[in-house]
Amino acid sequence: MIPPKRNINDAGYSSGMTIFTAGENFHEFEHGLGREPELVTLVVDLGNGYHCDGLGSMSTLPNVKGTQYSWGGVIYGYNESHVRIWAPSKNGGALFSVQDGWGVQSNSFDVSYSGAFQVKVWSKVTNTHVKRFIVGRNDKGQEVDLPVTADIDNDLVFMTVKAIDxxxxxxxxxxxxxxxxxxxxxxxxxxxxxxxxxxxxxxLPPLKQTNVNGPQGRLIYINDEYGGGHFQQGSLSAELAIHVWKSNTTC
Incomplete structure (x- = not known):
């Protein structure tokens, strides 16, 4: 997610471009802004002139023994003091991959195992409207009102999922x-x-206990495939937040 440049203030914290090195698949930064940020972005430089955005949760590998699949992505989350970043750490995970089932195959842009990343954190973004609510095992998703009417061409609308356990x-x-x-x-x-x-x-995915047969949906999911197993997460309930940034205010 890249914020529009029109009328948006500068980020209060930037990590600078940090290289993913072998064995360093989990990073944690202290952003030092003293409050929960209103906007955080993670951009991954794939080293080939292209970039991709970070993710908020992982999809799982196919449950087929003896079969190697291509998969990837970089997960990030943040609170009032830190930003955490998880990169794939085993089973062939890449920073970016479209080798299985996406687009034209067998070209140099299919997969990237090395690269760099940059985190930007905004403590306060002028004229942001937020709506928050809790969801859990009995919820399936629905349609709700935005906190304020959005101009699709100029405003920024996004949703975040906060872990409550x-x-x-x-x-x-x-x-x-x-x-x-x-x-x-x-x-x-x-x-x-x-x-x-x-x-x-x-x-929302179907939220079941781990002892129930069939796929197990989670609102936030990070297992030991990511970040060397640091800070794993499998949330059955969470706080959802709808953010609308209005671009018609000069910062």
Missing amino acids: GNNKGFSFPASGAVQNAHDRGEYGGVVYSYSTNKLRYW
């Missing part, structure tokens, strides 16, 4: 724009959303 309690993660799972799997996660000028629709 577990290893990342108090950390917020970006929601997603589409679902990625395509196979029968074990656990997986993420909240999917779309929006119009005045409404937001969100979809």
Whole structure:
């Protein structure tokens, strides 16, 4: 998620471009802004002239023994003091991958195992409107009103998912724009959303206990495939927040 440049103030913290090195698949930064940020972005430089955005949750690998699949992505979350970043740490995970099931195959842009990242944190973004609510195991998603009418061409609308328990309690993660799972799997996660000028629709995975047969949906999901197993998370309840930044205020 890249914020528009029109009328937005400078980020209060920037990590600078940090290289992913072998074995360093978990990073934690202290942003030092003293409050929960209103906007945080993570951009991954793939080293080939292209960049991609960070993720808020992981999809799982197909549950097929003896089969190697290509997968990837970089997860990030933040709270009032720190930003945490998880990169794939085993089973062939890459920083970026479209090798299995996406687009034209077998070219140099299919997968990137090395690169760098930059985090930017905004403590306060002028003229931001936020709507928060808790969801849990009995919720399936619905359509709700935006906190304020949005201009799709100029304003910024996004959703975050905050952990209210577990290893990342108090950390917020970006929601997603589409679902990625395509196979029968074990656990997986993420909240999917779309929006119009005045409404937001969100979809939740089926939230089950781990001892129930079938795929196990989670609102936030980070397992030992990421970050060397640091701060794993599998949320059955969370706080959702709808953010609308209005661009018509000069900072």
